Amino acid sequence: MKDRLVAGIDLGAGSTKVVLLAADRSVLGQARSKTRADFVGLTDGLLDEVLKPLGLTRRDISYIATTGLGRYAVPARNIQITEITCGARGAWFLFPDTTCILDIGSQSSRAIRVGEKGRVKEFKTNEKCASGSGGFLEKAAKYLEITVDEMGTLSLTSSDPREISSVCAVLAESEIISNVSDGYKIEDIVRGIHDSLADRALTLIRRVGIGTSLTFIGGVARQEGMISTVQAKLGIQVNVPEEPEYVCALGAALFALERLKAAEAVSAKTA
Amino acid sequence: MTDTPKENPKAAGHVHYQGRMHALQKEIITRWYKELHGVWQRQQASNAVPLPGSGATGAVPLMISGNCVELLQAFDLLPVYPEINALQLAIRKKALEYLLKAEDMGYSTDNCGYVKADMAFYLEGAETAQGTRIPKPSLILNNFVGCNTYIKWFEHLAHFTKAPLFTLDIPFLQGEEPDAGQIKYVADQLKDLIRLLEKVSGRSFDIDRLREILKLSARSEELWSAIKMTAKNNPSPYEAFFDATTMMGPLYVSRGTPEGVRFFEEALREMEEKVRLGVGAVAKERFRVVVEAPPPYPYFKAFRDLFNTWGACSVASTYSCVGGTFEFGFRHDPRDPLNSIARHMLVHNVCNRNYIQRYDQILRYIKEWNADALIIHSVKSCRLFSAGHGDMREFFTSKGIPTLYVESDLEDPRYYSPAQMRNRFDAFFEALEHKKYSTKGAGV
Numbered sequence: 057m058k059d060r061l062v063a064g065i066d067l068g069a070g071s072t073k074v075v076l077l078a079a080d081r082s083v084l085g086q087a088r089s090k091t092r093a094d095f096v097g098l099t100d101g102l103l104d105e106v107l108k109p110l111g112l113t114r115r116d117i118s119y120i121a122t123t124g125l126g127r128y129a130v131p132a133r134n135i136q137i138t139e140i141t142c143g144a145r146g147a148w149f150l151f152p153d154t155t156c157i158l159d160i161g162s163q164s165s166r167a168i169r170v171g172e173k174g175r176v177k178e179f180k181t182n183e184k185c186a187s188g189s190g191g192f193l194e195k196a197a198k199y200l201e202i203t204v205d206e207m208g209t210l211s212l213t214s215s216d217p218r219e220i221s222s223v224c225a226v227l228a229e230s231e232i233i234s235n236v237s238d239g240y241k242i243e244d245i246v247r248g249i250h251d252s253l254a255d256r257a258l259t260l261i262r263r264v265g266i267g268t269s270l271t272f273i274g275g276v277a278r279q280e281g282m283i284s285t286v287q288a289k290l291g292i293q294v295n296v297p298e299e300p301e302y303v304c305a306l307g308a309a310l311f312a313l314e315r316l317k318a319a320e321a322v323s324a325k326t327a
Numbered sequence: 328m329t330d331t332p333k334e335n336p337k338a339a340g341h342v343h344y345q346g347r348m349h350a351l352q353k354e355i356i357t358r359w360y361k362e363l364h365g366v367w368q369r370q371q372a373s374n375a376v377p378l379p380g381s382g383a384t385g386a387v388p389l390m391i392s393g394n395c396v397e398l399l400q401a402f403d404l405l406p407v408y409p410e411i412n413a414l415q416l417a418i419r420k421k422a423l424e425y426l427l428k429a430e431d432m433g434y435s436t437d438n439c440g441y442v443k444a445d446m447a448f449y450l451e452g453a454e455t456a457q458g459t460r461i462p463k464p465s466l467i468l469n470n471f472v473g474c475n476t477y478i479k480w481f482e483h484l485a486h487f488t489k490a491p492l493f494t495l496d497i498p499f500l501q502g503e504e505p506d507a508g509q510i511k512y513v514a515d516q517l518k519d520l521i522r523l524l525e526k527v528s529g530r531s532f533d534i535d536r537l538r539e540i541l542k543l544s545a546r547s548e549e550l551w552s553a554i555k556m557t558a559k560n561n562p563s564p565y566e567a568f569f570d571a572t573t574m575m576g577p578l579y580v581s582r583g584t585p586e587g588v589r590f591f592e593e594a595l596r597e598m599e600e601k602v603r604l605g606v607g608a609v610a611k612e613r614f615r616v617v618v619e620a621p622p623p624y625p626y627f628k629a630f631r632d633l634f635n636t637w638g639a640c641s642v643a644s645t646y647s648c649v650g651g652t653f654e655f656g657f658r659h660d661p662r663d664p665l666n667s668i669a670r671h672m673l674v675h676n677v678c679n680r681n682y683i684q685r686y687d688q689i690l691r692y693i694k695e696w697n698a699d700a701l702i703i704h705s706v707k708s709c710r711l712f713s714a715g716h717g718d719m720r721e722f723f724t725s726k727g728i729p730t731l732y733v734e735s736d737l738e739d740p741r742y743y744s745p746a747q748m749r750n751r752f753d754a755f756f757e758a759l760e761h762k763k764y765s766t767k768g769a770g771v
Contacts, residue, residue: 125746140754176758178724181751 148174
């Protein structure tokens with residue numbers, strides 16, 4: 057098992073992430089790219105990006121677990137696991153006191169209640185409306201003529217947050233444009249957007265129950281203003297990983313390692 | 328790369344689910360549509376609603392829930408189930424064109440999908456999914472049982488077809504049992520209905536004929552119940568949601584006929600043989616689930632695949648009780664025909680019962696059929712069936728029963744999101760797998 061490497065691949069709606077893990081669960085490398093239709097070429101490219109600097113090849117990978125909406129589309133996978141289960145495992149690995157996870161990605165937002173060892177007890181996701189997810193931020197940034205990254209910190213400087221009340225992303229865009237044309241400060245509008253996203257997220261969190269400790273993962277967890285809003289609304293400190301968008305891929309890699317160990321244990325027994 | 332240590336069942340791909348029972352069901356439903364087509368052809372020839380003659384005297388639309396098809400059969404009237412027409416369109420991916428036509432006519436997107444598909448279908452004078460025609464109704468029987476949408480639906484149908492409308496008012500069951508007054512109230516309406524059926528069919532009412540039909544119905548119900556009981560075996564030979572849905576056609580169309588009895592005898596034999604051989608309805612049964620509410624007909628097979636890929640077999644379902652909760656003992660009684668029909672409509676079908684009774688029914692299924700979990704498929708355009716499903720999920724979760732709540736529609740493909748649906752099923756079964764089959768270090 058010593059030299060065995062495993063990979064976790066998260067084929068998300070917005071971006072694809074790869075994490076390479078050693079047998080001791082240390083992360084050897086990671087890479088990400090915008091998701092495109094050629095899933096095989098995309099994941100091959102990302103794996104090469106991670107392996108080459110380490111002087112490794114695909115033969116060095118013993119097990120691949122995929123997750124995300126495109127998890128069935130990677131022929132080289134050994135197993136596919138939902139991003140709900142993988143996100144829970146990854147978040148629990150990084151923050152073992154986690155009882156609830158908020159995961160907001162490009163098109164999905166979900167709250168996951170976890171129990172012992174990060175096992176999923178209950179989850180609640182947005183279903184057919186992406187208004188509470190990262191794709192909404194991208195659209196909003198476009199209308200505000202700033203980048204999504206700039207939005208992340210801008211809302212922290214807000215002194216008079218605007219209210220974005222619509223629950224529909226398309227109608228909310230009209231509200232944003234209306235606020236811009238009325239001359240409101242961009243930071244106040246951005247804060248309103250973060251408040252709106254946080255409200256939707258809190259509805260999901262309340263449905264599953266927060267427990268004692270919340271971990272915030274997914275690309276939207278890079279938005280400092282969003283973290284601040286969620287913390288203010290919940291009145292608790294929220295765990296945020298350094299690289300929140302990689303947590304599901306990390307969780308997949310952890311499962312890959314467990315599966316590989318279990319398979320090798322079975323082989324050893326029958327040998 | 329190493330070999331895959333454990334082939335994930337989700338990679339198995341599509342599976343065909345066809346037994347002898349499915350072929351017989353197809354025969355019965357095809358014959359029924361042909362008979363309806365025959366009435367339509369005679370109507371075309373005479374340019375009038377057909378009255379006495381050989382074969383069926385006419386056709387009468389009625390609602391499936393707690394239906395009183397035996398009364399129609401006693402007058403040689405063919406039942407028309409608009410719900411079956413609508414679901415047949417959906418399952419053959421033809422529903423959307425009719426839904427859009429209905430919305431063009433002014434029906435809201437929020438209206439019941441069955442209503443919209445059926446109304447557009449009638450008004451277009453279109454062919455059924457079997458390539459046959461539905462005749463003009465001799466009478467529209469609004470046997471309103473648990474679904475008040477039907478009142479408007481059949482009023483519309485009566486308006487457009489100019490057929491007479493008879494509404495049976497069935498009080499919703501609030502307590503455990505109907506009182507004597509409620510039974511008399513319904514039975515008296517049945518007497519009025521009989522007088523009207525005599526008129527539209529041109530036949531005199533023969534109580535002995537009705538008794539014979541009810542005797543056959545009781546036998547079909549007995550066999551149908553015995554089939555449901557086979558699902559208590561491990562593995563279950565019977566898929567009590569998807570295959571039960573298939574069997575519901577014969578139950579509603581022909582339960583009071585020798586053909587219906589033969590169908591259920593054959594189906595029971597098939598299940599008993601599978602029990603003897605230890606053959607399950609799914610290739611390798613790993614989970615036993617109870618299902619609440621109807622399937623998403625536009626994605627019927629894809630939805631079934633979500634169960635099958637996890638080795639999940641439905642061992643009981645509430646939807647299969649829309650026409651009657653027969654597995655709990657009710658049988659039509661030839662000795663007391665009208666009161667027996669009244670009791671069936673009032674209390675022995677799932678739609679007219681109250682929610683607490685539905686909770687109890689599901690709890691019995693979980694316990695007596697030894698199920699691992701409950702799956703609730705809430706139906707967007709049927710609030711009458713689906714209102715309260717959120718509370719239901721909370722109730723069963725609080726009882727420690729793993730419960731999956733998903734939502735789409737029984738008719739409208741626009742409400743079904745395949746990737747999201749699969750994600751929720753996979754995540755639910757991943758957690759359930761751990762709960763049931765956890766092995767050290769290897770569980771998901």
